[in-house]
Amino acid sequence: MPRIAVVLLVGAAVLGACGAEEPTTSATGTSTTKTTQAREDRAETPDLKPPPAVTVRNGEKTLELRAWTYCYGNGCADGMPPAELPDIGRADELTVEFPLPDWSFLATFSPADSECPREHTIPLTANGDGTFRLTPAGHAGTYDVTLFGQGNGDLFVSFRWTTGQDGPLPTPKARLAVVADHDGRPDSYGVELMLSNLAATPADASATITVWASNGEALTFDATRMPECLAEGTVYWDGPDGQGLAAAALGEPPFTYEVDVVLDGVRHTAEATWPDDQIVGNEPSVALDFTPPLPAVD
Numbered sequence: 001m002p003r004i005a006v007v008l009l010v011g012a013a014v015l016g017a018c019g020a021e022e023p024t025t026s027a028t029g030t031s032t033t034k035t036t037q038a039r040e041d042r043a044e045t046p047d048l049k050p051p052p053a054v055t056v057r058n059g060e061k062t063l064e065l066r067a068w069t070y071c072y073g074n075g076c077a078d079g080m081p082p083a084e085l086p087d088i089g090r091a092d093e094l095t096v097e098f099p100l101p102d103w104s105f106l107a108t109f110s111p112a113d114s115e116c117p118r119e120h121t122i123p124l125t126a127n128g129d130g131t132f133r134l135t136p137a138g139h140a141g142t143y144d145v146t147l148f149g150q151g152n153g154d155l156f157v158s159f160r161w162t163t164g165q166d167g168p169l170p171t172p173k174a175r176l177a178v179v180a181d182h183d184g185r186p187d188s189y190g191v192e193l194m195l196s197n198l199a200a201t202p203a204d205a206s207a208t209i210t211v212w213a214s215n216g217e218a219l220t221f222d223a224t225r226m227p228e229c230l231a232e233g234t235v236y237w238d239g240p241d242g243q244g245l246a247a248a249a250l251g252e253p254p255f256t257y258e259v260d261v262v263l264d265g266v267r268h269t270a271e272a273t274w275p276d277d278q279i280v281g282n283e284p285s286v287a288l289d290f291t292p293p294l295p296a297v298d
Contacts, residue, residue, distance in 0.1 A: 049073045052099050054147060054157045056134075058091035065147075065157035072153035081158040085144055090162040096124060096132040096147065103151030105132055109143040110231075112160060117144075118197075118232035118297075120170040136167035138297075170197035170233075172294035173287075178211055179248045179255050179274050180284040186253060188244030191237070192285070193223050193259070198233040199295040202263040205235045209243075210258040213251030219243065233297070235263070259288055268294060 051072040056063045063086050068079040088094065096105060105124040110117040124132035124147075137143075146158045177192045193207055207223040223237035230236055247255070255274045260267065270288040277286040 048075050048077055050077070051149075051153060051155050054149065054155070055097040056088055056159060057095045057097070058088050059095075061089055063088055063159055065159060067155035067157055070153060070155040072155065081144075081146065081156075085158050085160040087160040090164055092164040093136070094134040094161065096134050097130060098132070098149060099130060100151055101130070103149050105150075106148045107134055107137070108146045108148070109137045110146075112142040112144050114232070116229040116232060118170070120197075122168065136163035136165055138163075138167055138169060140164060140166050169297045172197045172233075172296050174270065174290060174294065175279060175282065175285040176209070176257055176259060176272065176288055177285040178209065178244050178257060179253070181275065186248040186251075186255070188241070188248040189284075190241045191223060191239050191244040193237040193261075195235045195261070195263075195294060196231070196233060197297065198235070198263070199297050201230075201232055202235060204262075204264055206262050207237050208260045210260075211247040211250065212256040212258070214254055215251035217250040219247050219250060257286065257288075259290075261290070263295070266292075266295075268292060 049072070051067055051070050053064045053066055056065060065086065067077075068081055070077055098105070104126070106121055107124060108119055108121040110119050118138075120137045122135075122137045124134050126132055140163045142160065142162045144158060145161050146156055149155045149157075172195065174195045175193070177190070178188060179186050180189050181187070191209070193209070205225060207225070208220065209223055210218055210220040212218045221240065221243040224239040226236045226238045228236070253274065254276060257270075257272045257274065259270045259272075262268075268290040270290040272286040272288055274284065274286050279285050279287050
């Protein structure tokens with residue numbers, strides 16, 4: 001019973017009320033965005049056979065982790081991570097084992113004991129023998145780590161890890177959704193603009209969006225910032241939806257987006273084309289590349 005899954009799936013499930021980066025979508029079926037489909041509708045079955053345990057080793061200690069959310073075999077089960085995560089201790093890297101073939105894994109790192117922590121997701125490296133290599137992400141520290149596995153089903157497991165060295169740092173990302181395709185015609189399912197993996201969450205942020213249709217007609221409007229507690233380094237605008245519909249009515253594609261954001265007094269600009277610059281798997285969002293670059297973690 002396959003599902004459509006995205007990286008933000010992992011984060012929102014771990015953060016609960018704090019929200020997530022990409023936003024985004026949770027393993028419990030909720031979503032902080034309207035443009036990303038987190039999973040297909042599925043029936044939950046009372047007589048479930050869970051997937052095998054995921055084994056995590058640090059060379060001295062071993063954890064056998066059971067999925068707290070999964071779709072496997074004849075059904076699906078939704079849950080939450082344990083209130084107290086099993087702790088693998090301190091290590092420079094970990095080995096992850098899973099007995100089923102043709103599975104892959106992502107790891108999402110969230111600083112432990114933070115109210116609305118920054119998240120960083122990296123892929124595990126397959127060793128070719130059913131094991132995977134997991135290396136640190138971000139600055140060395142103590143993290144709550146959620147593994148998302150996908151193969152003939154999918155699963156989530158979580159544990160705590162104190163990394164012994166720095167790993168790759170998250171890089172800023174930005175996406176925008178205004179116009180969408182509806183049976184071959186321009187439409188809109190709402191306006192969404194998200195910046196993530198910034199060096200810090202700005203105290204003050206505003207965004208102005210201009211949409212140009214191919215006929216030269218244009219519409220400019222201010223986006224509506226959402227005040228929710230999101231992952232550190234994330235800014236999210238949602239709406240106004242009416243302006244999205246007005247933009248879709250300007251004419252025919254391609255549509256050009258011009259985006260002007262001001263973060264704590266610093267202006268950043270970007271331009272993208274819909275549908276040419278759509279993010280595969282996150283349609284109708286387009287990727288944005290800002291000048292000057294968005295502030296990054298160092």
